[in-house]
Amino acid sequence: MANDFKGRGNLGAAPTVKHVDVDGERRAVAQLRVYFDRSVPDGDGGFVDRGGFWLDVNLWGPKAEVAAKVLPKGARVAVTGTLVNHEWADKDSGEPRARLEVQADHVDLDLSRVESIQFRKKESADEAEAD
8 A cells, every 4th residue: 555645845955866777777766855734824824834744855867857857945845656665784883774755646736836837838849840
């Protein structure tokens, strides 16, 4: 059974992209560090953070390159994906270690802080074949 994850938060840094070999194919993966907050009303018309947390988020494929290109540090994003637990033994002590991360299906920009968006021109079938 998958551990589905949905959350909204802010990027702690701009995404970084690396390229890895998966089953003989070179694939891009964007690595994001996201603070998922839990804002609750403070009684005075504002909000206060109650118990947020940081998670590493991995986004694979063509979306990885786009995320790294357009998402700056501090961007508000919505993440959906699968929560994964990684376990290993510490190299020095041999002690067991574990870390949760999200394998993202989608990382969407939260529009609450966006002032403008520019879309690229959609390629026609003829233009795509010429490449």
